[in-house]
Amino acid sequence: MGRVSDKRERLVESATKLFHQAGLKDTSIADIAEDSGVPLGNVYYYFKTKEDLVAAVIEQRTEAIKNEARKWDENPDPRQRLLNLLDLQVSKKDEIAQYGCPIGSMCQELDKERPPVASEADGLMEWVLKWITRQFKEMGQKQADQFGLQLTAALQGCGVVANALKDPKIVEREIARLKTWIKEM
DSSP states (O other): OOOHHHHHHHHHHHHHHHHHHHOSTTOOHHHHHHHHTOOHHHHHHHOSSHHHHHHHHHHHHHHHHHHHHHHHHTSSOHHHHHHHHHHHHHHTHHHHHHHOOHHHHHHHHHHHHOOTTHHHHHHHHHHHHHHHHHHHHHTTOTTHHHHHHHHHHHHHHHHHHHHHHTOHHHHHHHHHHHHHHHHTO
């Protein structure tokens, strides 16, 4: 029998996957329980409400992106850090084309209903924007705020278009263009 935290972790992993693939509204607690292999009755031991589970997913996504950024921050070159971010996007191009950006999609969906956890998801997007902007500042770019917003918007936009057209090549082409732009700075 697994540890208590194993079940919680499985529930969060399943919720993360299913929320991204099917959306928050179309994913039930029963779907998450079935996917995780945790009995439905046990879910409520770990998460009293679906919103509590959404909050755990946001927390997991936040920790994952911050862990990635900590690795990238070990490189002294902020340009290379941005290129690493773009490489991550390319590595996820099929997932993005199939389901959209996991962060952007979640923010959009939550913002339509504005539950209290929506501000937590928006905070994750804001954290990404600030991290990107900091890289431009460290590159000495006077328009760092504008460039940070431009890169964040380009990443989200290419995710929306790639998802709408179910075409991962859109991610590849847009990322190649963004890499050229960053390298030429």
